[in-house]
Amino acid sequence: MPRRTATMLASTLMLIALLCAGVFIKVPYSEMSPGPTVNTLDDHDGQPVLQISGRRTYPTTGHLNMTTVRVTSADYNMNLVEAVYGWLAHDTKVVPHDTLYPDGKTEQQSTQENAEEFSQSQESAKVAALKELGIPVKSWVIVSTVLKGSPAEGKLHAGDVIKAVDGSAVKVPEDVAKLVTKHKPGERVVFTIVPAKEQAAAEKAHKTATETQNVTITTTKSHDTARERAIVGISAATDHTFPFTIDIKLADVGGPSAGLMFALGIYDKLTPGSLTGGKFVAGTGTIDDDGQVGPIGGVEMKTVGARSKGAQYFLTPKDNCAAAAEDTPEGLTLVKVNTIDDALNALKDIRTGKTADLPKCTAKG
Template structure:
């Protein structure tokens, strides 16, 4: 008995003090995009008529342990047994040794981009024109583009071929072999900012020639200059999204629906409690997200009855749906608006529901 007791104590100590390479996800807060958070409106629109709203269009979140936190074996076992938590390999949340600061910065950038795409998707759905252009999003330190191109520069053309989408830039650059020159036609970021401030179209362009280098990301060898391209927009009125301490791209769909609701008469939800998740792009396409099982739990615990679920997440979400929550399958903003029409009209039998795969 003494030997067994000592062995048990040793095992318990090992379980408490020996770290394991896992992290934990759990349901996070949900926020009504039509309401307030910390006493401030989540969506604030000025320069355009808005309308009263009712009900809930809640965005949902997931809590995760920090990059530096090292879970012990006891915590991992408890997390595996807990119904509402999920234990995953640490590298799933923080790949390539990413630090907490790097992860926070990346999440903030994705959150900012999701807000822009939500605005564009909502306004285009309403037929409101939005001006867009391709820009330099980031410049890699030590790359051929460093000092030649800068974040915010507008890319008008590459080798004389006009660009309309960020993907066009990479396509045109990779037509070259490493070591060849590529010519960018740009509007410098300062000139673009001045034009926007004066409400005019920037016309002063520059030609920038950059010698390409070979890619070193482990994939097929190709020509690169060391930038990532993105999209910037000018909106005809002001839309501010105020929500601190949230990151990632997964609130895009719910922000877009909230903006749409505030800019149209009547209520999208008919006073119902609807929550959801999903990325959204400028064209209104809804993309998958992580941690959907945690988000459905968090939504239902706050009172949601319907959950707008990206089509690619449906199977995972449907495997363990919280009681009283209807999972509604959506692939586009059009799908979400159609579903909301059915919900507020009481035609819930017509809803496209998620099924377990």
């Protein structure tokens, strides 16, 4: 056999051996890729994404698309060949497995957490949009969860409204922990509540629940800190009552990152004219009740997914701008936003053609 042929054969066999080895070598990585992008102003799976009743709505045009990211499952074992391919590909991103599933989080736990975050983001989007429109929203602090085996189990229940702790009025969820931790473990703390059932009945009758109960709980020591900290074993959250019905219908989506786009979609449907002027705008970002926009993960995948569907502009959280600008898809303008007001101002520039005035993302942020 000629030396050249033998060398080529040996090289080919070596390459095959390396590829085979790469297939069987597992690496602790996961993959992210562009997921579906959905127009919040339109239908999805045969029904409107945003359904509003009890209030006048207006026709909309253009796109206000929320964007998503696909990730490999928690139990997926990536091999070396897949990891190398993902690192080289433009439309995928390979990240350490623990980035997506920290502390050994299971697929079920991750799905549940994402569902809870998605539900909360919908509530905050509704509140932010209505506040921007000057429409009053009633809010109060509730018991969100009760830890099994904790001092509060059987005494407080999810949905109970927390009016006060030790006689001090509770206005935001953070007040609860502040007031409880004034105690030492083993001391008693008094919660003034409206039971969840009574609150639900009052809401159904469009009334305000006025009768309260005092519940005394003996605190215990937290095990998540080095210093002694008194707890009762609950988490608190904010609940709202809206003056009309706003339903967000979007299955198989999780996480908080669609909050901004939901808020803008609600605002658009409740106001005359078109926010986009018929343009294709996509975006991402968490939103809180006060309209502050927060960063999200996987922004590079979301910009790719948005542009592939035809987006011209991408509303980008301020803290994601630098990462998004590293590899911006051709034809897509990244618009920096930090609040819902920023987004509304940017949309005004887009629909009026004043795109030179847009606050654009750069590699510096």
